Amino acid sequence: MRRITPFALAALLCAFTTVSHAAPAYAPPPTAADKSWKLPPVPMPQDNVSTPSRIELGQALFFDPRMSGNGAMSCASCHNPSLGWSDGLKTAVGWGGQVLGRATPTVVNTAFNTQFMWDGRKKSLEDQALGPMKTPQEMNTDFAAALARLRGVPGYVAMFDKAYPGEGIREETIAKAIAAFERTVVVNDSAFDRWLAGDRKAMTMEQWRGYKVFVDEAKGNCVACHSAPNFTDNGFHNIGVAKGDGDADPGRYAIRKVASMKGAFKTPSLRDIEMTAPYFRDGSATTLHDVVEHYVTGGVDHTNLSGSMKPLTLSAREKDELVAFMKALTGERKPLNVPHLPQ
Missing domain, CATH: 1.10.760.10 (Cytochrome c-like domain)
Structure with a gap:
């Protein structure tokens, strides 16, 4: 049996300590305010x-x-x-x-x-x-x-x-x-939902920090439109998506003739957002990082821009954390059998 020298033992202990320090940390428990994001039972007429x-x-x-x-x-x-x-x-x-x-x-x-x-x-x-x-x-x-x-x-x-x-x-x-x-197509079992329910290990610290960027009015301020509990205010906003040649889509203005509604479109929920690329009403954002960059720059087309759209000051790390949080909104994949159609 090979004898381990004191020097080799010290090296092993150092390596173990390094790995231990690199082990993933988990989010702190949710506060009472955080629990406003918990989805209610599905409403039915x-x-x-x-x-x-x-x-x-x-x-x-x-x-x-x-x-x-x-x-x-x-x-x-x-x-x-x-x-x-x-x-x-x-x-x-x-x-x-x-x-x-x-x-x-x-x-x-x-x-x-x-x-x-x-x-x-x-x-x-x-x-x-x-x-x-x-x-x-x-x-x-x-x-x-x-x-x-x-x-x-x-x-x-x-x-x-x-x-x-x-x-x-x-x-x-x-x-x-x-x-x-x-009404059965519901995502309420994502990592974020499990964290809200008390499972601290459901979200990583990176995802939790992204959540804090998301809700911080001085940082992402995403909650201005993507509000609790379903990550949408059910409102309409012009977010400055670039117009293509000949694009004259009036958005909400076609339904409600109010000047602020020109080029305004409904705020989509962010639940399962990782699964629904490309993004925006014209599919102009390929990835979630592209989405974040759009908001960081304050939009492309500033014609009739929503008052909620302001350039953001986010570090590269904060951008990555914000994307990590949005991925924490992905639900568990549930098997769905395509039905045998009636004859």
Whole structure:
């Protein structure tokens, strides 16, 4: 057996101490103020309280391409669960392959929203569910034909009868069912959520410091728009995204004729943000670091810029910490089986 000299033993102890000091540290426990970020139970309208049969029906409709005008597109074509319930594209691709002007928003945590679509033209999940179907540039659904088709499918007739007894197969029940399914697409088990629940090891110190940058009004001040508990104020802001040639998208102004709404778009939730690149309503930011740099510079197009948009002074380390925190908002990947569609 080889004898360890005192010098070698000292070297080993030094190396062990170095490794120990480099071991990851974990976040301090959350304060009472931090717990304002804890998500409440999923809200539901009284006339559409979720049940297993309603969720099952909504999931089938969500994945069924027969709901589109050409029988080739479903809600899941743009809201793909494997791509963060978005599509991974800069802007959406709609009917006939046409490239649309806005990015596809994620379905994640839309259950907590009070405004829907980039311009807020829909006021409920039920109303939103039919929006893409009724838009010629998106799914281009002929609802008279779609309803006739569904009523001719015995499996769907039975599912509607079970989910909405006596209400029949109508636009309203289609909207209700899809909304019931979308209310199940919830992220509330991220590292940040687990930390809020008391698991100090859920977030690293880097992520916690990024959280502090996020909420600090003198630093990131991200909470000015991405507020608790769902990381959105459900408001509309012009954040100075660069305009492309011929881009005249008025944003919220098309719905509400107030000067401050020109070029303003809805604040998206940041939950599962790591999964939904590229970012912004035009997909112009490729990575989360690009997003941070956009806010550090105070935006690109300063025309009608929101009062909340001001250049930030962040060190390289603080930028990295901010990105690390946003990645701590990613939920656990849950298996989802694509349903067998009714026949």
